[in-house]
Amino acid sequence: MDVTDMGGKLQQVLLTEEQIGRRLDEMAAQIDADYEGRDLLLVGVLKGAVYAMADLSRRLHRSVPMDWMAVSSYGSGTRSSGVVRILKDLDSDITGRDVLIVEDIIDSGLTLSWLVGNLSSRGASSVEIASVLRKPGAAKVEVGVKYVGFDIPTEFVVGYGLDYAENYRNLSVIGTLRPEVYGA
Template sequence: MSQKDIHKTFPVLYSGEQIQARVAELGRQIDADYYGQSVVLVGVLKGAAIFLSDLARAVSLTCTFDFVAVSSYGKGQRSSGAVKLIKDLDQPIEDKNIILVEDILDTGLTLAFLRSLFERHKPRSLRVAALLDKPSRRLEQINADYVGFSIPNHFVVGYGMDYAERFRNLPDIRLMPPDAPELH
């Protein structure tokens, strides 16, 4: 499927411009909440990498990055329900302000798993930034402290989010139609 076909069949939910404006607002909120302090932005790979990059540029505080990788989706559109840690943190987080950066808060299973894991390391604070929040699918009672957009129960791609590792590079967030043509 070509980029041209995607633009015809995958409708835009949020444009690149809307995303950038909202990320800038989130950056200002984080600056206010952590004024005079430093933060560690921990991105959940791979989906949050683009969001983390833009969010880091929107924050004027001293910040460092780290990444974790977990698996719960495989190559489909539905979570398997089992969360596995694939890549752990590279640095200690004890007594640090941690903002866990996720592309989408869906069932809550991944963030509940990571929150529990991180809390054992005694950070000074632990907050969650999610570009997208899909509350209708929540299985774990977890909320993000910083939310870009709340969305209905649709599968989305672009701006880091994928289907079978494809479409992460789209600058917009697009709805993937349930009857999307075979992807080659």
């Protein structure tokens, strides 16, 4: 899905497909260097990180296993509720492994802070975060993010895995919706 398929629902494009791809190339190169010779497991956070996980993992120059978790703190709204629910847990044992959480966006930081604590308590050697987007102005807790694609303003965004009420995830760019689309 591209901008022309939005039928006027998109207010602004913040990041193009090309910008996202270039930044993922840079992030992958740094991950390759940082984790050389280490037992790395990528953990994607469903559903938003599907695109980031696919694109980032294909840019790595090594075979790397993946696992998935589904956690939620949004529901169908536009702001994080702060209450984290596990919807799908890992299939892998992470004891003694280096875990890199792959996320689409860090908003309040509440979900990621909880997730880092949860995975660390399972005996991982290390737990780090790679996120396509971060909203520094929305942070409610400090979360150490090792790899950040882009810092963006505190606006509700869609595309590249990010949704509004399960819509617009497959938009190839990251942008903002017109306020009338979600009644803001």
